Amino acid sequence: MDELYIHLRIREVIAETQDAFTYRLETIDGQPLAYQAGQFITFLIYLHGTEYRRSYSFSSTPGIDPYPSVTIREKQNGEISRHILHHWKAGDQVTALLPSGRFTLSGHTTSPRDIFLLGAGSGITPLFSLLKEILHNEPTAHIKLIYSNTSTERTIFHRHLQELVQQFPRQLHIIHLFSNDPDQIVRRLSNLSLEPLVQQQLRYQAADARFFVCGPPEYMRMILLTLTYMGFGEEQLHKENFVVNTAPQLARIGTPEDSSMKNVELHLRGGVHKLSIPGNHNILGEALAQGIAIPYSCKGGVCGSCTARCTTGKVWMALNEVLTDKEIEQGFVLTCTGYAISAEVVIEI
Template identity: 30%
Template sequence: MFNLFKKKKPEAKTNPFLPLKVREVVRETPDTVTLYFEQPEPILDYSPGQFLTLVMEFDGKEQRRSYSLCTSPFVDPFPGISVKKVAGGLFSNFLNEKIFPGKTINVLKPMGNFTTEFHSKNQRHFIMIAGGSGITPIMGILKSALINEPKSKVTLLYCSRNEEQIIFKDALEKLVMDYPGRLETIHVLSQPEMGWSGVTGRITKDLIQSQVKQAEAEQDFDAEYFVCGPEGIMDLSVQVLEDLSVAKEKIHRESFYSSAADQAQHEAAGNTSGLTREVAVVLEGEEYQVTVSPDKTILESGLAQDLDMPYSCQSGLCTACRGRLLSGEVKMDEDAGLSDKEKADGYILCCVSRPLTDDVKVTIE
């Protein structure tokens, strides 16, 4: 029986990468740098809180990593990302140690839903909760809110290890002075040095509750919540908000890591008893047949067959690999990157999707 489905890599109609030249490298903390890029032509169009996916080659293999933009298009003349070193991090170590002004890096267009619209007539109280590098996207949103909404105010709960590890410490202090009465920053240090007079330990349930109850009790402000950081802080924050009956649409969260997707990937790696299925993938108007074994996702299998499928985080947290399910059923290891409406409309994330039936067909939009 002849296979009538094409398996060769489709010809790219447009170059998906945007080359950005590094303009400046700023050392924020001993293990974090901010890279500011020259504005391309036309200028980079992004919303505060979105991320860039960097595409680089290591040992002859293309790798991708996503980093949140820490800048505001309403305030900052040049877009920038902040990168914190992680143990064994391929990108983070390279960007912290070997990047220099003049270096050009290929990126994908800005993506992400961790953002909001701004209007000068809004009167909101932004409650922002961050831990470590989770301050990165929040910084762009914070600056945008202050400049665009003169009637709004911001309260930031920010957990760091010690004073030396506070990313954007000087910038935050300046913003507090520039916007008196409109920005309150509460630093929480888990391992402070001698002489620290602020909050110590970790962001607790009681601390979050007190801020939320105060914000919800204000008659003149509409409270809105943004959370980004380690899973523990995020889960605790969202749980407190839900327990206090905060409307779901007022809660925004951005994850850098998914333990659920990681655990599912680990379990799938040893799966030899499941079924291998054929999945139809519609890419740029052409249909391809992809063989998906039980230890692989649709994206992994498509890339292995040289299909130029879009992707970024590969953890189910962004929407770069989003596709619409035309038929069949899939299991997603993680779906935090999709809104309830997107899921109701049949969208899936190919990087964490595994076919459950033999009739799965996905179109990449």
């Protein structure tokens, strides 16, 4: 395993639905892969002479599932997902960045609390990983999985979820919402249906509840706005983004006007790099242009692969769909949309 990249072999490919497949992975060097439930891995894919990077959440749970796995649906991430689904097979070797992401539990508690997992379609992937983690390691938590799909046949992990309900009947309650089912009263989540649903399902103190949400952007926006309106605090709400193209948004926002040179020190595990960067060039772009390999995937402020910590000076982010206000206060920044706005900046990666 070198600094930034890991080399993996596909052990097995498992069909979950007609268009979603799980890829079980193992490291080439036989070392265990360190990751947390809810995190993602970014694959480097070479297609038509170009390197693409795409991030996929783990559907497996460390300590519970024997092999790290990702589950990919055909439409997710467009052409690259299609390429993976049509070409990757057992025995193939793939390269990836080290696992990352903060859609994770920050520790367990022995006090009873409600944990809501809300997912739509392939948004189940990181939630499935978290679900197993909580069931096995936090027996006092009561989990509500609210899972939206078009139909049972399109529901990834449907059978596994039924098995988990049987295995953990006191800890887990699943509400399936099928948009194609004419017999269901609530077929899609809306602000009107979500509020009473959450109120009905709360067993313990509302202030102790946690919510993990993963799905299309408008689905997550509606849920987070509704929960915020209901009085849940930012620290109770966790979201994992589907990566969307933010290039038009970034073009509208533009870059800082200040083009004066800034001294930026990048502290990587491999050492310290001292760069001189114009104030209107983003940190990731300049680092890559100067031959310094730092992690990234979407380059659009959405995936969080490029998260780093600014320990000296100030960085302005043109777009941030990942970091919370608290994380920003703690100095976390995205290098892909981050610009140095003070003369001296130190970034730890």
